Amino acid sequence: MSTNRHPLELLVRNLELRAPLPEEDRNAVLALSYTLRTLEPSTYTIREADPPKLCAVLVSGFAYRQKLTGDGSRQIVALQIPGDALDLQHLFLNTADHNVQMLTRGEVAFVPREELQELARSRPAVGHAILVKISVEASIFREWLLNVGRRESRARLAHLLCELAIRLDAEGLAEDYGYELPMTQEQLADTLGLTPVHVNRTLKTLEAEGLIIRNKRNISFPDWERMRGVGDFNQRYLHLEPQTPEQTI
Amino acid sequence: MSTNRHPLELLVRNLELRAPLPEEDRNAVLALSYTLRTLEPSTYTIREADPPKLCAVLVSGFAYRQKLTGDGSRQIVALQIPGDALDLQHLFLNTADHNVQMLTRGEVAFVPREELQELARSRPAVGHAILVKISVEASIFREWLLNVGRRESRARLAHLLCELAIRLDAEGLAEDYGYELPMTQEQLADTLGLTPVHVNRTLKTLEAEGLIIRNKRNISFPDWERMRGVGDFNQRYLHLEPQTPEQTI
DNA sequence: CGTACGTTTGATCTTTCTCAATAATGGTGG
DNA sequence: CCACCATTATTGAGAAAGATCAAACGTACG
Helix, strand or coil, rough: CCCCCCCHHHHHHHHHCCCCCHHHHHHHHHCCCCEEEEEEECCCCCCCCCCCCEEEEEECEEEEEECCCCCCCCEEEEECCCEEEEHHHCCCCCCCCCEEECCCCEEEEEEEEHHHHHHHHHHHHHHHHHHHHHHHHHHHHHHHHHHHHHHHHHHHHHHHHHHHHHHHCCCCCEECCEECCCCHHHHHHHCCCCHHHHHHHHHHHHHCCCCCCCEEEEEEEECEEEEEEEHHCCCHCCCCCCCCCCCCC | CCCCCHHHHHHHHHCCCCCCCCHHHHHHCCCCEEEEEEEECEEEEEECCCCEEEEECCCCCEEEEEEECCCEEEEEEEEEEEEEECCCCCCCCCCCCCEEEECCCCCEEEEEEHHHHHHHHCCCCHHHHHHHHHHHHHHHHHHHHHHHHHHHHHHHHHHHHHHHHHHHCCCCCEEEEEEECCCCCCHHHHHHCCCCHHHHHHHHHHHHHCCCCCCCCCCEEECCHHHHCCCCCCCCHHCCCCCCCCCCC
């Protein structure tokens, strides 16, 4: 699970996916101080209503953002993969409006919030990369809203599986779009706004149609193009190209 | 419909709701150049896949953000009210990932994107205010995801009506939480992930329960506390308090 | 090898959708 | 001001997707 590389290198690579950084800025990110910790599944890194104090970077493993209704049902509003920073959504807010929990066991590097903010201030390229990342996460929220609000269960599930394939692939964590899906069907249900029973049936449908192959929690796609079609998946919303900052003359 | 005040004053007030600005910064915002135009309902101000060139500020009227599935169903992913800037979500992205359209007729001030970005760069307080606004919008996306994914139609509709009441009230556009709802039931349906028929029935239910009073498109709440309860509404996610920037020592 | 957790399946129920028709409303041209 | 048209709201009846309840089956792990 652990790497012997610098833990923050993953963050750099993650940021550089959309906003390449000059050598100096890259090194400045790597020079941030951090504490590395291994967290067990379902450990909270942020709790709703708390003031965010640290900025956590996911080094290995998976995490999710979650909100609860008054009567206790849960909606998972985001999935985070290695390299993602978990607190950017709260970097400019005083109070957390949702919870972040580990999905699997994983390593998290805690960076002092102030240090990161200072870095963003003093190094425009880093600041820009962070803003791009925040904006892309917001874009994913919008697509999920479309997914949950307007796609039937089969397309909805297929869309999520496609998104994970592309995001993991972009980080070099998928092989030929196949990957290990680290979620129970109950967690999938809470992500998709469905029940676990229905997720199970929908998974079986996709499987029966030859759209996915499951081995334990391993998912692969025998016919990616058809899968993309079923999931109505267009990756534009992931903004997976360099997002160049506007140049001031 | 039009005001004789400076159109950008609304933007300033909107930003200052969460991030008070020093006099100088306030004036700098007001000094931005702009073109004021009146737009008819359903006019696009941003189109998916286009590069955002201008930054539009809603001066009067309402607008919405929208995405479509491949088979043409629509999900409204955000509602914008007077004072809102319509392009902050794309300020750091090269390509629009959703559409923005006018909901009602209204006035829009178009500000050159570069000028706004330069202002954000040169005036940290303005930059901070913009980042807070972007972050709050993302928070609203998350709450909507919870709303659409995990609340039944009655609570879901009630929640949206509560949110609009609070947001409009914060801008001084509601009276005792009552307001004119400028949406057709079809638009409400596309916002909530429901069908127009079901929205109609759900509205009637709320009305029959004495939770709302409707006069044409005017909505008021005879018993706000009960309504809040039914909508499972907690306004924390709107972050309606000053979001103070982290201080560097 | 037993316990806890996750998956799978069946039967039935409910919410919400679909289809279709009717009524209201607002705006327009005469 | 009135008749007409397009849009929006309302209502009913029936269908369907997805939820609920309950049980059985697997699997991992102490």
